[in-house]
Every structure is written in structure tokens, then in C-alpha cells.
Amino acid sequence: LLLAGVDATVTNAVTALASDHGRLVRLLNQAPAPYADLAHVRSQNRDYLSHLSRNTRQMMRRSLRYYENIGQLSYRCAATLEEALQLLEELARAHQAYWRGRGRPGAFANPHFRRFHEILIRSAFNHGHIEVAHVCAGARTLGYLYNFLWRGGVYSYQSGFHYEESTIARPGYVSHYLAILNSMEMGYNVYDFLAGNAQHKFSLATGQNNLSWLQISRPALPVRLESGIRELVANFRRHGVMPAK
Secondary structure, rough: OOEEOOOOHHHHHHHHHHOOOOEEEEEEEEEEEEEHHHHHHHOOOOOOHHHHHHHHHHHHHHHHHHHHOOEEEEEEOOOOHHHHHHHHHHHHHHHHHHHHHHHOHHHHOOHHHHHHHHHHHHHHHHOOOOHHHHHEEEOOOEEEEEEEEEOOOOEEEEEEEEOOOOOOOOHHHHHHHHHHHHHHHHOOOEEOOOOOOHHHHHOOEEEEEEEEEEEOOOOOOOHHHHHHHHHHHHHHHHHOOOOOO
């Protein structure tokens, strides 16, 4: 059984249950998941930017002025299922253009990935669990965000931005900033950037969870041998020594 990206509460519960039932638990990976604690920001009666580092505040204010000189900034969420699917298509085009420009295929190159999210949006949008947003400065598009809405949280899943040559223009940062302000206004308690090491996530976050990828298995001999070997290799790596081949 594989559990992907579970928090510390689930990890501890799984470890305890596995021990009670004679199962092995192997940690496959860990990754940080930064988030903005909107409930805390709201309770402090302070501007969201004041909770970020000085460098991030300065960078954000420069970018905001850059786009405001072009036109009024707007964060518009799809109002209908049809509009959400159309914005997803535009998001995919922007996303693919960026990653192909860097010699990478991009998430939407996989037709199964695209089809899955079309089905997901059709299933969940009208129940209030999907947000697809179009971010603009006047008539100029900065980008698109595709978020999940669940139990008082906004989960930032996918995006597509229109990048510019100016180093001041940061469409991703500005889009997430506007998404966070919108989430606060709508009464959400957290804006979760999910797992990943992208710099904007840590710059705009006020906290961080650590997520784990776990494998639960029966204590068969091959599994025990594999776990033992992996643990041995991991110990060597931690001490900067690898066994001879």
C-alpha cells in the first residue's frame, strides 16, 4: 500500500497501526509543503504582506506597481462550469508554452492528465470544490490558477503564466498574491502551496508542513531484505560514504 504526500498526523497513525498489525512501514520520500495561514493573518489585523520577509515585500510592491501602471489588477474566478473548462484550456496553453521553452514536456503533454482534470472539474465544480481563475492587469493577462477548495482551505494545484522580459514583472508571485487576498476575503483559513521546492512557495508562505510518501507492506523476507539494504545505503549517504561497487 502506497500513501503519497500525507502529513505528520497520518504518518504517525499509520506507523502505529502498522506496528499493531505486523506490517512494515518504509519512508520513500519527504517534501516540504509551504502554506499561508490565512486565519492567523486575519486574526492579527495586519496586511498579509507584513507577514512576509522584507525582501519579498519589496519585490512584491515593485511588481504590483509595474502591473498597476498597465491597468487595474483583477482576479476573476470562473462563474460557470463551461468557463472553468475554457480557462483550464488557456492555462494549459500558457503552461505548455513555458515548459516547452525550457525543453521540458509540461504536465499537459500527457493526454490522460488533461482528460483526468477535465473529468474532475466536471464532477466537482458545481459542488464548490474547484477554482479556476484568470489574472489580469487591465486587458493584459498575467496568468491562470487552478485550485482545489476543501474544508476551509485553498490548495494551489496548477498554473500557467505569461512571462515578460522585465525582471520586475513576476506574474506568478502577483497571481498567487491576488489569490491569497481573494481567499482571505472569501473566508478561507489556509492557502496551501502543496509539496514542492519552488521559491515562490516559500517566499509567500507563513508556515510549512512536511509531507511523507510511505509504503506499507507485509513483513515477507524479500521486503525485509529490501528495507534493510535501503536503510544501509541511506546511512552511508548521510555520512558521505558509499560502499564500493
